[in-house]
Every structure is written in structure tokens, then in C-alpha cells.
Amino acid sequence: MDYLEISGNKRLSGAIEISGAKNAALPVIAATILSTRPLTLANLPNVVDIQTLLKLLDMLGSQVEHKGTHARIDNGTMRSTRAVYEIVSQMRASILVLGPLLTRFGECEVSLPGGCAIGQRPIDLHLKALEAMGAKIEIKGGYVRAEAPGGLHGAKIIFDKITVGGTENVLMAAAMAHGKTEIINAAREPEIVQLCTMLSVAGVEVEGVGTGTITVYGTGGRTLEWREPIEIIPDRIEAGTYLCAGAITHSELTLERVNIEHIQAMIDKLESMGCRFTIGKGRITIHAPETLRPVNIITAEYPGFPTDMQAQFMAVATLAEGESLIEERLFENRFMHVSELNRLGADIWLKGNTAAVKGVESLYGADVMATDLRASSALVLAALAAEGTTRVRRIYHLDRGYDNLEGKLEKLGAHIIRKRE
Numbered sequence: 195m196d197y198l199e200i201s202g203n204k205r206l207s208g209a210i211e212i213s214g215a216k217n218a219a220l221p222v223i224a225a226t227i228l229s230t231r232p233l234t235l236a237n238l239p240n241v242v243d244i245q246t247l248l249k250l251l252d253m254l255g256s257q258v259e260h261k262g263t264h265a266r267i268d269n270g271t272m273r274s275t276r277a278v279y280e281i282v283s284q285m286r287a288s289i290l291v292l293g294p295l296l297t298r299f300g301e302c303e304v305s306l307p308g309g310c311a312i313g314q315r316p317i318d319l320h321l322k323a324l325e326a327m328g329a330k331i332e333i334k335g336g337y338v339r340a341e342a343p344g345g346l347h348g349a350k351i352i353f354d355k356i357t358v359g360g361t362e363n364v365l366m367a368a369a370m371a372h373g374k375t376e377i378i379n380a381a382r383e384p385e386i387v388q389l390c391t392m393l394s395v396a397g398v399e400v401e402g403v404g405t406g407t408i409t410v411y412g413t414g415g416r417t418l419e420w421r422e423p424i425e426i427i428p429d430r431i432e433a434g435t436y437l438c439a440g441a442i443t444h445s446e447l448t449l450e451r452v453n454i455e456h457i458q459a460m461i462d463k464l465e466s467m468g469c470r471f472t473i474g475k476g477r478i479t480i481h482a483p484e485t486l487r488p489v490n491i492i493t494a495e496y497p498g499f500p501t502d503m504q505a506q507f508m509a510v511a512t513l514a515e516g517e518s519l520i521e522e523r524l525f526e527n528r529f530m531h532v533s534e535l536n537r538l539g540a541d542i543w544l545k546g547n548t549a550a551v552k553g554v555e556s557l558y559g560a561d562v563m564a565t566d567l568r569a570s571s572a573l574v575l576a577a578l579a580a581e582g583t584t585r586v587r588r589i590y591h592l593d594r595g596y597d598n599l600e601g602k603l604e605k606l607g608a609h610i611i612r613k614r615e
């Protein structure tokens with residue numbers, strides 16, 4: 195198994211480009227199922243999760259040509275509608291094929307994703323919404339079996355809780371349903387906006403894009419026509435992670451190909467910690483101070499502070515002067531990085547869903563274990579600032595969602611090497 199060896203306590207400098215957003219690319223890839231026409235996607239990140247979803251489409255009978263940041267997907271030859279456990283268990287986001295498969299083919303079987311390191315992550319809201327749209331759903335043998343022989347019909351969906359994946363599944367299902375679907379308490383993430391834009395460019399009428407109420411007028415069973423290609427938006431979480439790398443190493447570094455609006459919540463928090471920014475068109479430079487101030491964070495849905503940045507900010511807070519409070523409101527178990535950060539010398543106490551982070555003078559290199567994607571990047575950030583050498587193990591989590599992490603950090607001057615046990 196690969197691990198990363200990082201010699202820390204070095205300043206970073208220079209510029210890197212931010213890749214396309216994994217969490218925007220996944221629903222876009224799933225949405226290609228809504229058409230029998232080929233579509234080219236550009237600016238895909240080179241990460242394992244994207245390969246996994248493309249492999250699933252390939253298993254369903256699609257023609258997929260994937261090279262670098264581009265993929266050409268032709269779902270005209272798609273024959274199977276069964277998303278098997280072997281793929282879904284590797285990546286929960288495979289559940290995103292449920293809505294588009296069901297609405298296009300009138301039936302499908304998708305393995306239940308099960309829990310994961312950050313929490314239970316049920317899909318009850320996805321299923322309830324599809325049932326409201328006329329689907330007959332049965333859970334048997336670990337699979338969700340869904341049927342809607344005459345197609346789905348529009349409905350008023352009121353989500354009890356804001357769900358990104360649930361909103362995406364309903365949007366895709368509604369695109370080919372009969373009639374109007376109204377989604378109340380919809381997610382407003384930039385990734386949702388990209389999906390809505392993709393659907394409307396393909397001729398589906400979508401209202402309320404980027405708001406909490408989205409209305410979709412379905413095509414009544416007609417497959418969609420793409421206008422190629424689709425360019426995936428920049429990864430706001432990758433950008434935020436590198437801004438944290440600048441902050442924790444007291445550096446000045448520049449990110450290119452970013453959407454500033456999407457990272458505003460992170461900029462605000464870093465500013466409150468004493469960082470300054472120079473912002474240009476699609477680029478941002480962080481100027482980090484010698485001494486960071488503590489920060490209080492409560493995770494929330496977009497445009498609030500993203501749960502996907504909670505671990506990375508906790509890493510930065512370990513070296514701030516004073517006590518930070520970080521409250522996780524979205525997932526019940528997203529603190530697996532706490533004990534690993536403490537192994538590096540951090541002083542973090544957990545009480546319920548809040549972490550009290552007392553800033554320390556220094557962190558010290560040690561062996562640590564990655565537990566999920568963002569927890570892993572938090573450990574890498576801490577290692578960049580720690581004195582001595584840190585080995586971050588189980589980095590397959592990182593490979594799922596960070597495009598060329600060590601290459602980009604190396605370009606910024608970090609001492610980081612990928613090694614094999």
C-alpha cells in the first residue's frame with residue numbers, strides 16, 4: 195500500500211492550478227445516462243472516484259473513452275440497469291445513477307451503499323422522493339429495486355433535510371418525468387447549479403437554479419440532446435485545502451482556475467484568522483501571517499461553511515494562538531482525524547459534535563492513518579507544518595478525490611514523496 199512521507203516545517207511558494215470538481219463531475223457523469231447521444235466532458239479531475247463511476251457506466255454497456263481531463267461518453271448502447279455492489283461499495287456516489295436509470299429505462303437495481311467512515315449516510319430521502327414521483331421501490335438482497343413502467347411523474351418534493359445527492363437524483367429523475375417537479379428545501383451547492391445548467395442547456399426547463407426551490411418541467415420520457423462539451427467547474431474543496439496549506443505554513447501562494455464566489459466561506463474564515471488575499475480573475479493569492487488567530491466554525495449547507503473543509507480547518511487551528519471551536523452539523527461521525535492530529539501533538543478535545551482545538555506551539559512528525567478523504571488531507575496539512583517527518587498511511591482515500599496532490603504540493607516546494615510499504 196502507498197503512503198506519503200512528508201518532511202514538514204517548510205514554507206511553500208509559487209502557483210498551482212485547481213482541477214475540476216469531483217463532486218460536480220460525478221452527477222454530470224450520471225446525468226449523461228439521460229441521453230442516447232454521445233457527450234464530451236472536459237476538465238475532469240484525475241481521481242479514482244471518477245474512474246469508478248466511468249467503470250460503472252462501462253459495465254452498464256456504455257461506450258466510454260477517457261483520456262486525461264476529457265471523457266467521451268456514449269450511453270446509446272447502455273443495456274443493463276443493474277449497478278452492482280462491487281462498484282457501489284467502492285463509492286457511495288454511485289447511488290446517483292438511480293434517478294437517471296429509473297427515469298430513462300423505467301426500472302433499475304442499484305446496490306445499497308451502506309454506511310461509511312463519516313456517518314450512516316442513509317438514502318431514505320432519495321427513495322421517498324422517487325416514490326412520490328411514482329416509483330415502486332423494494333429493498334431486497336442488499337439492492338434497491340425500483341420500477342416505474344410508464345415513466346415517472348412530476349411531484350412536489352419537500353426534503354426534510356437538505357441533501358446534495360438527493361437533490362441531484364431528483365433533478366435527473368425529473369428531467370425525463372411527465373410534468374412538473376418542484377423541489378422544496380433543495381441543495382444550493384455550485385455542483386447542483388452545474389447539473390441544473392447541464393439539464394437546461396439540453397432543453398429541460400429548470401427554474402430556481404441556485405435557490406432552495408427548484409422547478410423542473412420533464413420531457414415526458416424523451417431522452418435529452420446534449421450540446422457539447424461540458425466543462426466541469428473548479429473544485430472549491432481542493433482550492434480551500436490549498437489555501438489551508440498556505441495558512442498553516444505561513445506562506446504566500448497562488449491558486450489559478452478557481453471560482454472565488456464558491457470559496458467565499460473559506461476566505462472569510464481565513465481572513466478572521468489573519469490571512470490576507472489578493473484576488474484576480476480566476477486566481478487568488480493567500481498571504482498568511484506568522485501568527486494565526488483562532489477561529490469558530492459551524493458547518494452548514496452552501497453557502498455556509500462546508501463540512502468537506504472542517505477537517506482541514508481543524509488542522510490549521512491546531513497551530514493558532516488560542517482556542518478554536520469547530521462544530522460539525524452535517525455528519526455524525528466526521529471527527530476521525532482528531533485522534534490522528536493529536537498524535538502529531540495537537541491538543542483537541544471532542545464533546546458531542548464540537549471540537550475544542552487549543553493551539554499549540556508546534557506539531558511533530560509521526561505515523562498517522564488516513565480515515566476518509568478530507569480527514570486525509572487534514573493530516574497532510576498538519577504534516578506540512580510539523581517538525582520532522584510524517585508518514586500518512588492509507589492514502590487511497592486521498593487518491594479518490596485529490597488530483598495529483600503530491601505533485602501540486604511539490605510544485606509549491608513541499609518535501610513530499612509517495613512510497614510503497
Ligand code: EPZ
Binds near residue numbers: 317
Ligand atoms: C455530498 O454527499 C458530497 N458528496 C459530500 O462530499 C459532502 O460532504 C456532502 O454532500 C455534504 O456537503 C458528493 O457530492 C459526491 P448529503 P451526499 O445527502 O450527497 C443526510 C467528499 O468528501 N441524509 O447532502 O451524500 C446525510 O446522512 C464527500 O467529497 C439523510 O439523512 O450528502 C447527511 O447527514 C463526503 N438521508 C446529510 O443528510 C438521505 O437520504 C447531508 O448529506 C440523504 C442524506
